[in-house]
Amino acid sequence: MTVLKTSASPNRHRKARILVVEDNEDHTLLIKNALQHSFTDVEAVMMSDEHTAIHYLEECAQTGLRLPQLILLDLYLPNRENGWAFLELVKKLSPEMGQIPVVVFSSSSNDEDIAESYDRGVASYVVKPMNFAEWTDYFLTLKEYWWETVSLPNTHSMY
Numbered sequence: 001m002t003v004l005k006t007s008a009s010p011n012r013h014r015k016a017r018i019l020v021v022e023d024n025e026d027h028t029l030l031i032k033n034a035l036q037h038s039f040t041d042v043e044a045v046m047m048s049d050e051h052t053a054i055h056y057l058e059e060c061a062q063t064g065l066r067l068p069q070l071i072l073l074d075l076y077l078p079n080r081e082n083g084w085a086f087l088e089l090v091k092k093l094s095p096e097m098g099q100i101p102v103v104v105f106s107s108s109s110n111d112e113d114i115a116e117s118y119d120r121g122v123a124s125y126v127v128k129p130m131n132f133a134e135w136t137d138y139f140l141t142l143k144e145y146w147w148e149t150v151s152l153p154n155t156h157s158m159y
Contacts, residue, residue, distance in 0.1 A: 016147075017043045019068035021053045021086060022105070023077050027128065030135050031072070031105075038139035039147075050077050050086035057090065057097055067100060069152050073122075075106040080113060087120050099153045101146070 018035065022028045028046055035044045045068060047053040053071075060067050071090065075083035083104070091098045101123035106113060109127045117125050129135045146152070 015043065015066075016041070017045050017066065017068040018070045018072060019045045019047065019053060019056065020072045021047050021050060021077065021083075022072070022074040023048050024074065027074070027105075030132060034132065034135040034139045037136050038143050042147075050082050050089075053086060054089050054093075057093060061094060061097070067097060069100070070146055071100055071102045073102055073104050075104050075108060075113060075117065080108075080116075084116070084120055087117075087122065091121055096153075101152065103142070 020031055022031060032044055032046060035042065045056065047056060057067065073083055073086060077083050077086065087102055090100065090102065103124040103126060104117045104122045105126050105128050107128050114125045126138065129138050
């Protein structure tokens with residue numbers, strides 16, 4: 001397979017945001033450091049549970065702040081039902097929020113978790129890397145795909 005790169009990126013995400021919903025403090029630190037290394041021009045918004053993440057998204061919509069361009073979701077918050085409940089709410093809050101791609105990050109490689117996550121509308125499912133170097137490599141790949149290859153909808157809230 002050949003990947004064609006063009007000089008004109010489909011996305012110009014100045015001051016873009018990635019919402020990270022992760023309840024494990026060690027993973028939060030790894031993700032934050034890997035994001036800072038890989039996405040120097042992106043603001044990472046870190047939330048430790050689905051309730052504060054939903055509150056943040058609702059606040060963005062109510063105040064007219066730009067919504068995140070991507071959501072990274074730990075499926076087990078601390079159980080998968082919490083992760084799926086968050087995903088369902090994001091998809092239902094508004095049409096604009098429903099368009100935000102959600103990438104599930106999980107330590108689980110269980111086929112049922114993966115299949116159910118896709119059935120519920122995730123854009124990708126990734127089993128969490130094991131060390132910082134792998135996290136950094138993953139985020140460089142994530143950046144290339146989500147920021148430099150695909151076109152994402154405008155997430156400036158109008159509600």
